[in-house]
Amino acid sequence: MKISLAIVALALAVPAVSFAQDSTAVEKYPNTFSSGSANVSRFTQESKRFNDWSISAGAGVPLVQSADLTSIKNGNGKNLFGYSAYVSIDKAITHAFGLKLQYDRGETRQGWFNTKNAAPANASLYQQVGARTQYDAISLIGDLNISNLFRRVDNKSPYRWALHGYAGIGTLAYRAYQKDEMGQRLMTEIKPFKLNALFGQAGAGLKYKVNRRLDIEGRLVYVITGDDEFDGGGAQYSDINRREDQISDNFFNATLGVTLKLGKHESHLMWHDPLQEIYYKLDVLANKNQDIEVCKKGDLDNDGVCDDWDRQLDTPAGARVDGAGVALDTDLDGVIDLYDKCVTVPGPVENAGCPTGPVTTGPVTDDTRTLEGIEFDLNSDRILPSNTPILNNAVNYINSSSGTYTVVGATDTRGTDAYNQKLSERRANNVKDYLIKNGVESGKLNSIGKGKKDLKYPECEPATKCPEWKNRANRRVYFEAK
Missing domain, CATH: 2.40.160.20 (Porin)
Incomplete structure (x- = not known):
């Protein structure tokens, strides 16, 4: 047992x-x-x-x-x-x-x-x-x-x-x-x-x-x-x-x-x-901790912005850039500040960014045919906070003028014609609404969209041919006097 x-x-x-x-x-x-x-x-x-x-x-x-x-x-x-x-x-x-x-x-x-x-x-x-x-x-x-x-x-x-x-x-x-x-x-x-x-x-x-x-x-x-x-x-x-x-x-x-x-x-x-x-x-x-490798791709143009997030990889030496590595163009005339001899006054590229005539210091007259505008992010119609000072100056500019103006929207060459046309119209309407809300008489403004048919830099067709700062310049809203 x-x-x-x-x-x-x-x-x-x-x-x-x-x-x-x-x-x-x-x-x-x-x-x-x-x-x-x-x-x-x-x-x-x-x-x-x-x-x-x-x-x-x-x-x-x-x-x-x-x-x-x-x-x-x-x-x-x-x-x-x-x-x-x-x-x-x-x-x-x-x-x-x-x-x-x-x-x-x-x-x-x-x-x-x-x-x-x-x-x-x-x-x-x-x-x-x-x-x-x-x-x-x-x-x-x-x-x-x-x-x-x-x-x-x-x-x-x-x-x-x-x-x-x-x-x-x-x-x-x-x-x-x-x-x-x-x-x-x-x-x-x-x-x-x-x-x-x-x-x-x-x-x-x-x-x-x-x-x-x-x-x-x-x-x-x-x-x-x-x-x-x-x-x-x-x-x-x-x-x-x-x-x-x-x-x-x-x-x-x-x-x-x-x-x-x-x-x-x-x-x-x-x-x-x-x-x-x-x-x-x-x-x-x-x-499982891993050391984060900063600037993995380096900084080829030595502008202080890593190539991982640099939107302009060929910035000229000595040019000041924004946080995205794009060369600054304070007056938005298409000439970066490094080469612009009139940094705060728009002027054509042929004249090193300076006006060809005398600079107007008084009220704007109807003889002024063009007002430079603002740029937009890719696929966006949102007005950036950094552009509000420019638009506020445009309010004063237009109110001091006796003429009327057309707000023109444009895009870069990415995307279809139909998409870019609608995007340019939204950009123009947003800027027009902003100006009216800030004091411009609605009767002085009209808005149109030109899609990708109105390029500031026509050579950027397709977009891969140009540095990003030129494509960004094509994504814009500007003003034309009637």
């Missing part, structure tokens, strides 16, 4: 141990019931970052406490000490709860003398007999990590002590012997896996973490056999078994054991600080 229990325990233990190794691979799968992300980690053997299997073994002393024959000097016996041993396979479900499949074997000694010694004369007459019970048990035990349940895990400080609570049920097989002056005899034998072989146990243990592999534990468990014949008192209604009214012989089992934690990770789940998940993820992110 004892051999068969050991075989059963070993058969249950082997497949459990075979799953004790794990890895850090993470499997992704869509979860429509997740709280937001459909790309989450499945909780499987492959996704673990901690160990959750272990093997425990220990030995101790069982003391029959509640019975007709006891191991404690209390009127039903003297202080007698037996022995016990256990081995278990442990699985941590969470950092605060786990399960144990445990095999126990031991012998309790109870009554008035040790059965290894000679019986006193008239022992049976005064019911001062000795008894011993050899038992084997298999049980499933719940393991509550009380320390992890209530511990504040708010720092990285390691901790080594943990209080555990245990409760479980199982099957108990035993042989109870009784001895008096007439000798020793078998009183009761219970086979395992019978209805009357069920028992329960509950208790507590204090664990100390020696290292990542080994724990030491002191445990005190109270075993409820549910059987009135476990103490060796004989049949239920024998003289000895009528000493006490209880129908269950119960005993304490005090043990000292060790736990070997299995797996390749540094942390075991029962010693796992939940904040370690955050530390782990931070370490993973730290390992």
Whole structure:
């Protein structure tokens, strides 16, 4: 019977141990019931970052406490000490709860003398007999990590002590012997896996973490056999078994054991600080950090703007540029400030950006045929904040004139004719609306769009033939006097 229990325990233990190794691979799968992300980690053997299997073994002393024959000097016996041993396979479900499949074997000694010694004369007459019970048990035990349940895990400080609570049920097989002056005899034998072989146990243990592999534990468990014949008192209604009214012989089992934690990770789940998940993820992110390479493509024209976002890669040496690397043209006359001899006054390219006639300082007359306007971003009709000063000057310019003006919109050569025509009309209308809102009489303004048929730089057909600053100059709105 004892051999068969050991075989059963070993058969249950082997497949459990075979799953004790794990890895850090993470499997992704869509979860429509997740709280937001459909790309989450499945909780499987492959996704673990901690160990959750272990093997425990220990030995101790069982003391029959509640019975007709006891191991404690209390009127039903003297202080007698037996022995016990256990081995278990442990699985941590969470950092605060786990399960144990445990095999126990031991012998309790109870009554008035040790059965290894000679019986006193008239022992049976005064019911001062000795008894011993050899038992084997298999049980499933719940393991509550009380320390992890209530511990504040708010720092990285390691901790080594943990209080555990245990409760479980199982099957108990035993042989109870009784001895008096007439000798020793078998009183009761219970086979395992019978209805009357069920028992329960509950208790507590204090664990100390020696290292990542080994724990030491002191445990005190109270075993409820549910059987009135476990103490060796004989049949239920024998003289000895009528000493006490209880129908269950119960005993304490005090043990000292060790736990070997299995797996390749540094942390075991029962010693796992939940904040370690955050530390782990931070370490993973730290390992993925990459140095940002600034100006990967260099700055070929040496204008101080990296070629990665330089919109004018051939800026002449010495020219001032804006944030996009485009050479500045303050008066928007098509001559960049580097070559413009009249930076603030528009003039033709042939005259180095200066007016061909005298500069008008008074009110504008109808003889002035053209007002330079503003430029736009690619595929955009939005008036840029940097252009509002120019338009505000145009308000004063037009209001001081007695003539009327046409607001002309134009584009560069990218895109179709139909698209560019509509884009140029939107640009012209936006500028016209801005001028009217800022004080120009609506009767003085008209707006038309010329699409890509009115290029300031006709050689930019297609756009790839020209530097970007010329294409930008083609994307414009300007004014014509009628």
